[in-house]
Amino acid sequence: MAGRTADVRALAQQAREASFALAASSAQARSGALLAAAKELEARREAIFAANALDLEAAREEGLSAPALKRLRFDEGKLADVCRGLRALAAMEDPIGRVQLRTELADGLVLTRVSCPIGVVGVIFESRPDALVQIAGLCLKSGNAVLLKGGREAAHSNAALFDALAAAGEAAGLPRGWAGLLTTREDVGEMLALDREIDLIIPRGSNAFVRYIMDHSRIPVLGHSDGVCHLYLDRGCDTAMAARVVVDAKTQYPAACNAVETLLVHRDEAGRALMVVGKALAEAGVRMLGDERAQAALGCEAATQEDWETEYLDHVISIRVVDSLEEAIAHINRYGSHHTDGIITEDAEAARTFLALVDSAGVYHNCSTRFADGYRYGFGAEVGIATGKLHARGPMGVEGLCSYKYLLEGHGDIVEDFAKERRAFTHRRLV
Amino acid sequence: MAGRTADVRALAQQAREASFALAASSAQARSGALLAAAKELEARREAIFAANALDLEAAREEGLSAPALKRLRFDEGKLADVCRGLRALAAMEDPIGRVQLRTELADGLVLTRVSCPIGVVGVIFESRPDALVQIAGLCLKSGNAVLLKGGREAAHSNAALFDALAAAGEAAGLPRGWAGLLTTREDVGEMLALDREIDLIIPRGSNAFVRYIMDHSRIPVLGHSDGVCHLYLDRGCDTAMAARVVVDAKTQYPAACNAVETLLVHRDEAGRALMVVGKALAEAGVRMLGDERAQAALGCEAATQEDWETEYLDHVISIRVVDSLEEAIAHINRYGSHHTDGIITEDAEAARTFLALVDSAGVYHNCSTRFADGYRYGFGAEVGIATGKLHARGPMGVEGLCSYKYLLEGHGDIVEDFAKERRAFTHRRLV
Numbered sequence: 011m012a013g014r015t016a017d018v019r020a021l022a023q024q025a026r027e028a029s030f031a032l033a034a035s036s037a038q039a040r041s042g043a044l045l046a047a048a049k050e051l052e053a054r055r056e057a058i059f060a061a062n063a064l065d066l067e068a069a070r071e072e073g074l075s076a077p078a079l080k081r082l083r084f085d086e087g088k089l090a091d092v093c094r095g096l097r098a099l100a101a102m103e104d105p106i107g108r109v110q111l112r113t114e115l116a117d118g119l120v121l122t123r124v125s126c127p128i129g130v131v132g133v134i135f136e137s138r139p140d141a142l143v144q145i146a147g148l149c150l151k152s153g154n155a156v157l158l159k160g161g162r163e164a165a166h167s168n169a170a171l172f173d174a175l176a177a178a179g180e181a182a183g184l185p186r187g188w189a190g191l192l193t194t195r196e197d198v199g200e201m202l203a204l205d206r207e208i209d210l211i212i213p214r215g216s217n218a219f220v221r222y223i224m225d226h227s228r229i230p231v232l233g234h235s236d237g238v239c240h241l242y243l244d245r246g247c248d249t250a251m252a253a254r255v256v257v258d259a260k261t262q263y264p265a266a267c268n269a270v271e272t273l274l275v276h277r278d279e280a281g282r283a284l285m286v287v288g289k290a291l292a293e294a295g296v297r298m299l300g301d302e303r304a305q306a307a308l309g310c311e312a313a314t315q316e317d318w319e320t321e322y323l324d325h326v327i328s329i330r331v332v333d334s335l336e337e338a339i340a341h342i343n344r345y346g347s348h349h350t351d352g353i354i355t356e357d358a359e360a361a362r363t364f365l366a367l368v369d370s371a372g373v374y375h376n377c378s379t380r381f382a383d384g385y386r387y388g389f390g391a392e393v394g395i396a397t398g399k400l401h402a403r404g405p406m407g408v409e410g411l412c413s414y415k416y417l418l419e420g421h422g423d424i425v426e427d428f429a430k431e432r433r434a435f436t437h438r439r440l441v
Numbered sequence: 442m443a444g445r446t447a448d449v450r451a452l453a454q455q456a457r458e459a460s461f462a463l464a465a466s467s468a469q470a471r472s473g474a475l476l477a478a479a480k481e482l483e484a485r486r487e488a489i490f491a492a493n494a495l496d497l498e499a500a501r502e503e504g505l506s507a508p509a510l511k512r513l514r515f516d517e518g519k520l521a522d523v524c525r526g527l528r529a530l531a532a533m534e535d536p537i538g539r540v541q542l543r544t545e546l547a548d549g550l551v552l553t554r555v556s557c558p559i560g561v562v563g564v565i566f567e568s569r570p571d572a573l574v575q576i577a578g579l580c581l582k583s584g585n586a587v588l589l590k591g592g593r594e595a596a597h598s599n600a601a602l603f604d605a606l607a608a609a610g611e612a613a614g615l616p617r618g619w620a621g622l623l624t625t626r627e628d629v630g631e632m633l634a635l636d637r638e639i640d641l642i643i644p645r646g647s648n649a650f651v652r653y654i655m656d657h658s659r660i661p662v663l664g665h666s667d668g669v670c671h672l673y674l675d676r677g678c679d680t681a682m683a684a685r686v687v688v689d690a691k692t693q694y695p696a697a698c699n700a701v702e703t704l705l706v707h708r709d710e711a712g713r714a715l716m717v718v719g720k721a722l723a724e725a726g727v728r729m730l731g732d733e734r735a736q737a738a739l740g741c742e743a744a745t746q747e748d749w750e751t752e753y754l755d756h757v758i759s760i761r762v763v764d765s766l767e768e769a770i771a772h773i774n775r776y777g778s779h780h781t782d783g784i785i786t787e788d789a790e791a792a793r794t795f796l797a798l799v800d801s802a803g804v805y806h807n808c809s810t811r812f813a814d815g816y817r818y819g820f821g822a823e824v825g826i827a828t829g830k831l832h833a834r835g836p837m838g839v840e841g842l843c844s845y846k847y848l849l850e851g852h853g854d855i856v857e858d859f860a861k862e863r864r865a866f867t868h869r870r871l872v
Binding site: 029030033034113115119121128129209210224225228230232248250251254255258259262263339343352361363365366367369370371372373374375376377378380381382386387388398399400401403404413414415416417418419420421422423424425426428429435437439 | 460461464465544546550552559560640641655656659661663679681682685686689690693694770774783792794796797798800801802803804805806807808809811812813817818819829830831832834835844845846847848849850851852853854855856857859860866868870
């Protein structure tokens with residue numbers, strides 16, 4: 011099986027070679043391979059489930075938690091999900107070769123900017139076998155070669171899924187080695203050094219892990235370490251809505267990066283909305299840590315300075331009472347992680363100000379921060395969520411995996427003619 | 442004068458504060474400030490020319506070359522150029538707040554992706570005082586705060602120009618400290634450490650300098666170190682065109698990053714086009730270094746392996762004879778710097794293949810590589826040329842200085858309703 015060995019450099023070089031051919035491949039060829047992959051996964055269902063059973067057995071022996079086991083499980087439902095995802099990707103408009111700009115620079119000299127793949131992408135992801143299929147699918151759709159490193163707990167499942175994808179790709183005529191599977195932690199270390207072969211690393215995982223990756227590679231990294239998300243209850247907000255949204259953002263899935271960690275409350279709401287929200291949070295089993303005014307209102311524990319920068323990923327929330335909308339915005343821009351932050355308000359002007367001034371990938375009005383997700387945004391899936399401001403920001407789908415290049419087509423045109431004013435630029439926008 | 446001291450951290454913090462207000466500023470406010478800046482520069486012409494005279498005098502004493510002195514000179518012509526540039530920027534469509542995508546995620550829940558500034562940009566540029574005005578103008582148009590570090594030789598000129606821009610900005614109501622001027626090499630070192638305050642560094646200058654910057658900061662860097670550009674003469678190319686384009690690409694301005702460094706020639710052209718081009722290069726005073734077959738054809742000096750990765754920035758060119766279009770493409774992707782590479786051919790299919798498979802920011806057909814430039818591309822000017830594949834690629838104008846954010850507006854929407862299938866996503870594309 012091409013692309014499944016421990017020689018990371020060889021895998022990366024193969025992926026680099028494959029990336030050139032993949033960049034020039036037709037939309038049809040890539041869509042065909044996506045459909046073939048879905049078919050191959052279905053054909054190999056028994057082998058895949060058997061491999062997954064091995065992983066689940068080992069995980070149970072190691073005493074993994076029930077939620078962790080649930081994420082690790084790959085059953086008929088998950089298989090149907092990933093196959094539906096692959097077929098949806100195949101049906102999507104081709105993201106490659108799109109003309110983004112066309113300008114006549116001068117008579118007979120035409121500049122065109124077209125979208126193209128990034129090249130070779132390395133993705134490190136958690137112990138969810140379905141993630142392997144989603145990520146490989148997004149990369150293939152966008153014409154990128156990919157190196158995949160999944161969680162150790164899912165090793166058997168990942169190998170079985172990868173083998174199916176590789177076989178389908180080979181049969182569909184994809185360039186050899188377009189996808190490679192890494193298996194160990196050491197493989198990741200080796201990958202980080204291959205900045206000539208790999209164009210982009212997308213790490214998903216714990217804060218410490220992502221920060222380690224960002225600090226130990228010359229390869230560009232897209233992703234997020236912290237997810238310190240905020241909700242701000244503005245003066246005069248709908249208290250029932252505030253309670254519903256805060257409880258959802260905190261408890262619907264507290265381990266997610268888009269769960270809320272800090273609640274900011276306008277001082278006029280300390281005796282009103284905060285009371286209603288505090289009661290709802292208490293009922294949902296959430297531990298509250300407040301500043302002085304929040305403590306006075308709720309009788310909760312004290313928050314320390316450190317709490318404003320803490321991602322609990324648990325049933326814990328920090329609460330601060332602020333004097334104004336401006337103070338709330340300043341708090342978010344200072345202590346937040348530029349991931350996703352929301353305001354609950356009935357005041358359209360306050361909402362406009364918040365959306366304009368909060369410097370985050372997602373800025374929300376009257377809804378839960380938990381919507382920050384590639385599937386919910388309509389991208390099919392996501393390879394990651396980026397909190398930096400270059401290239402992709404927020405959930406990254408197929409579009410985030412594309413770059414562009416400038417094509418210039420002429421008839422022997424030289425710059426000297428323009429320098430000597432024998433010719434002049436027209437700069438006529440064509441597209 | 443706000444923003445002109447040696448305390449880099451304070452400047453960067455001021456710039457960060459200013460960046461929030463700038464991001465929310467109106468297109469009118471920014472355009473007004475650009476027009477005011479042009480007016481202020483014109484009003485201060487005498488002071489600016491006097492400052493420039495000081496720089497020129499010192500440069501002459503230090504024995505700077507004639508081309509270097511020419512770049513350093515800021516006279517009536519340069520003043521008119523930069524003022525025209527500022528007014529053209531003011532008239533351009535606003536790049537900020539553009540709706541790039543709007544999707545109804547579910548009934549009453551609407552996602553909008555809008556362009557926004559990156560935030561705080563640090564630009565390090567060469568000893569050309571007009572570059573300061575161009576860069577500050579591009580940043581202001583795109584709503585970014587900026588830290589500017591120009592060449593030491595232009596210190597007096599830069600200070601005078603900066604003071605005019607700062608005064609105009611203050612009068613036009615821009616947030617205090619939106620631009621800051623750094624003056625020493627030590628300032629640059631301090632800037633590289635301020636990854637909480639600065640979002641992006643754009644270094645322009647020598648290869649070694651740019652590589653140093655890339656290796657010594659956690660702040661994202663956009664730019665290019667090498668500019669090893671290629672031209673490939675395909676079988677059956679127009680020999681007169683080939684000679685004209687190669688000579689222009691090599692000699693029109695050899696010190697530029699977009700000048701050609703390596704000529705690749707199809708073997709069938711070694712006795713035809715290469716002879717014509719070699720003669721033209723010799724007449725233009727270009728030293729040629731060839732592989733065995735090029736030496737045999739031209740009787741030129743020998744190229745070593747190292748030459749294929751060398752940016753001469755001088756009247757020198759390396760020449761290699763290849764067996765096929767595919768070999769030329771492989772050479773470029775292997776030894777090039779992904780900057781700008783061209784093919785000279787009459788064969789439309791060969792051109793298509795070359796444009797599709799060469800992995801560079803600019804891929805050209807029948808024209809000089811010297812066209813790779815923001816002004817020539819119609820962007821007004823450029824803050825730099827990027828050879829990476831993330832975010833902006835190629836010459837970066839105003840658009841390259843923009844990011845985007847996702848706004849989500851609802852009515853109390855929570856994810857639990859979708860998880861429990863009480864509601865369904867519609868994902869209806871609105872824009």
